Amino acid sequence: MPDSTIYEVARLAGVSIATVSRTLRGTGPVSAATREKVLRAVEELRFTPSRLGVSLAEGRHAANGIVFPDLSGPYFGEVLLGYEEVAAELGRSVLILSTRDRAGVPETVKDLATxxxxxxxxxxxxxxxLLTELIDSGLPMVMLAREAHPGTEAVRSENADAAEALTVHLIAHGHRAFALAGGHDEGDVSERWTAVARTLGEHGITAPRPVECPYTVEGGHEAGLELLKARPDVVMCADDQVALGVILAAEELGLSVPGDVAVTGWDDIMAARHARPALTTVRQPLRELGAAAARLLDELIAGAEPTATTRVLATDLVIRASCGAHQVHPPEEQ
Amino acid sequence: MPDSTIYEVARLAGVSIATVSRTLRGTGPVSAATREKVLRAVEELRFTPSRLGVSLAEGRHAANGIVFPDLSGPYFGEVLLGYEEVAAELGRSVLILSTRDRAGVPETVKDLATxxxxxxxxxxxxxxxLLTELIDSGLPMVMLAREAHPGTEAVRSENADAAEALTVHLIAHGHRAFALAGGHDEGDVSERWTAVARTLGEHGITAPRPVECPYTVEGGHEAGLELLKARPDVVMCADDQVALGVILAAEELGLSVPGDVAVTGWDDIMAARHARPALTTVRQPLRELGAAAARLLDELIAGAEPTATTRVLATDLVIRASCGAHQVHPPEEQ
DNA sequence: ACGGGCAGTGGAAGCGCTTACAGCCCAGAG
DNA sequence: CTCTGGGCTGTAAGCGCTTCCACTGCCCGT
Structure with a gap:
């Protein structure tokens, strides 16, 4: 049962396609009688305008894309959720593209861009x-979890202050021998490590080089086995998953957390709260991140000039047991 | 900088748009010299065919949709990942739609369908x-985590056997007073509860009615507070998140898990492994679920007749500490 | 009684592409 | 030296819709 077209509706209603279009979109005047005929025909034919036709004529897709590396952890999923929700409110569909471990990304992204x-x-x-090429093509773009590129908008969550606060907290607990798990030379994580290093320096502690590892439990586990040989007081991790892996490694090595070694994460994923020891971490407003991105993109699409500004969303330090602050909290709310 | 069209390329290359199209798609013969001219023009104009034009002419979108309730837990994210990966391999984009707590779902779904x-x-x-309406409109559809609807294909993971195995395991451990957290009258979960009830019956145990609750940690927490008043031996939960909530509730009530009460989940999400006690659960092949759905959908789109068959993917019983089987496992691999 | 204005409608030109079909030209066969 | 058959290319007809513009009556004011 092939979908019916606006022509069939017009014929059945005995009017022109222009009138059908006007009736359905509410643009231009249509007499009550005609409107009635058209609607009856639409009903009978179960007519739904072809998106392709509409988009081609309107010159817009009414759809947004989002490119992310992975969806395995909770991080991207939450952001995506916030993004999709706002996009839906704005009447736009969402196309996704995951790039992790994938060949041909440039081609796929360009296809997405069309x-x-x-x-x-x-x-x-x-x-x-590739980023520059897309921007040059005139496609409105917003960057997530990174500083704005010229010709774009950007939104990320606060890193440096939280990293400093966390570091200060750890120092106050008497920790001196720091280890950092999960390196990266750009984006959110590098900002955090920079702030950590600065803060440590201010307290006369030499910052260690972060140990590279994938942002997964397994990655953290391996990095942990390596790092813990040096018996640090505390391992600060790039994210919660890495931290969970480090805790696993500590258990394996017979080290108690936080007794022998403290561990901290970042993100405050669900598992962080249920891990034992519960993970000290920094909560990011993940959904808001996605929502903000969707709104910024919408403005850009509506014609706003890109300002290359980076919005920064606030984060919260979440102290739990894994850093050695033994205080017990009442059950947390969502 | 508006994108250039095939007309501009044709003009610049001094040929017709038909030739440009043939050159770019590799359909029909084109002389080497002409091909060269066209490619040069394409290069110079940075021409990319408009997806809209192509799709309208081809009569297909080269895109798949997926509708899911939420992306909060790890469950849907993993499935989505498997889906998107295979769809990308098949050269199709993925449009997503989340329905959780959202008004106007029917309209949005119909829009997606176009x-x-x-x-x-x-x-x-x-x-x-709504489902029937979509199927009747001729749209190829596949159902996930549910029996096939007429006119569709379906894929889900095994429920009954695993539920029975889990129940038998718990009975063998001496548990007799069962409680079930997270009810639902259709889909995966109800199949599990049915199998649990049957198995309990075969052992002379009367199955309790499942207590309804949202499939979240908070939902499990509340349900747990309620359920645990009756001091069951074991609480079987609809999924891991609910189980984590129940464990939280038990802690609050001063009950030790699995000492005073055993708890089991379902899905084997990441947090299940890192919870303390680690969660006994059933592992679902989430990514494979999504991948299988993508492949089935592709066949349908390619013209295969829907058979209303439900594929069933195998699941694994994962015994950890929370059910009272105190054996210690070596660290698990991903 | 007459002209202006406007509500209501249809015609037709795109939007950017694919592809059936027809035409042209040239080499090789007869 | 014709004739034929490819190889290559262009023309044009869609694909389904939006919207500008022109046109027809009809109501109203004067």
Missing amino acids: RVDGLVVFGQTLPDA | RVDGLVVFGQTLPDA
């Missing part, structure tokens, strides 16, 4: 050259 | 009437 009115890209996901 | 060649729908997400 299907949307604008694109949100997670910081470290796309090579700079 | 943008894709086929749709994957999670079981309990859409009302039956």
Whole structure:
């Protein structure tokens, strides 16, 4: 049962396609009688305008894209959720593209770009050259979890202050031998490590070099086994998953957390709260991140000039047991 | 800088748009010299064919949709990842739609339906009437985590056998007073409860009515507070998040898990492994679920007749500490 | 009684592409 | 030296919709 077209509706209603279009979109005047005929025909034919036709004529897709590396952890999923929700409110569909471990990303992204009115890209996901090419093509873009590129808007969550606060907290607990798990030379994580290093320096402690590892439990586990040989007082981790892996490694090595070694994460994923020991971490407003990106993109699509400004969303330090602050909290609310 | 069209390329290359199209798609013969001219023009104009034009002419979108309730837990994210990966391999984009707590779902779904060649729908997400309407419209559809609807294909993971095995395991551990957290009258969960009830019956145990609750940690927490008043031996939960909530509730009530009460989950999400006690659960092949759905949908789109068959993917019983089997496992691999 | 204005409608030109079909030209066969 | 058959290319007809513009009556004011 092939979908009916506006022509069939027009014929059945005995009017022109122009009138059908006007009736359905509420643009231009249509007499009550005609409107009635058209609606009856639409009903009978179960007519739904072809998106392709509409988009081609309107010159817009009414769809947004988003590019992210992965969806495995809770991080991207939450952001995506916030993004999709706002996009839906704004009447736009959402096309997704995951790049992790995938070949042919540039081609796929370019294809995606032809299907949307604008694109949100997670910081470290796309090579700079590709980014520039997309921007130059005039596609509205917003960057997530990274500083704005010229010609874009950006939104990320606060890193430096929280990192400093966390570091100060750890120092106050008497920790001196720091280890950092999960390195990266750009984006959110590097900002945090920079702030950590500065803060440590201010307290006369030499900052260690972060140990590279994938942002997964397994990655943290391996990095942990390596790092813990040096018996640090505390391992600060790039994210919660890495931290969970480090805790696992500590258990394996017979080290108690936080007794022998403290561990901290970042993000405050669900598992952080249920881990034992519960994870000290920094809560990011993940959903708001996605929502903000969707709104910024919408403005850009609506014609706003890109200002290359980076919005910064506030984060919260969440102290739990894994850092050695033994205080017990009442059950937390969602 | 508006994108250039095939007309401009044709003009610049001094040929017709038909030749440009043939050159770019590799359909029909084109002389080497002409090809060269065209490619040079394409290069110079940075021409990319408009997806809209192509799709309208081809009569297909080269895009798939997927409808799911939420992306908060790890469950849907993993499935989505598997889906998107396979869809990308098949050269199709993915449009997503989340329905959780959202008004106007029918309209939004219908809009989505006009943008894709086929749709994957999670079981309990859409009302039956809407489902039927979509199927009747001729849209290829596959159901996820639910029995096939007439006119569709379906894929879900095994429930009954695993539920029975889990129940038998718990009975063997001496548990007799069962409680069930997280009810639902359709889809995966109800299949599990049915199998649990049957198995309990075969052992002379009367099955309790499942207590309804949202499939979240908070939902499990509340249900747990309620359920645990009756001091069951074991609480079987609809999924891992609910189980984590129940464990939280038990802690609050001063009950030790699994000492005073055993708890089991379902899904084997990441947090299940890192919870203390680690959660006994059933592992679902989430990514494979999504991948299988994508492949089935592709066949349907390619013209295969829907058989209303439900594929069943195998699951694994994962015994950890929370059910009272005190054996210690070596660290698990991903 | 007459002209202006406007509500209501249809015609037709795109939007950017694919592809059936027809035409042209040239080499090789007869 | 014709004739034929490819190889290559262009023309044009869609694909389904929006919207500008022109046109027809009809109501009203004067």
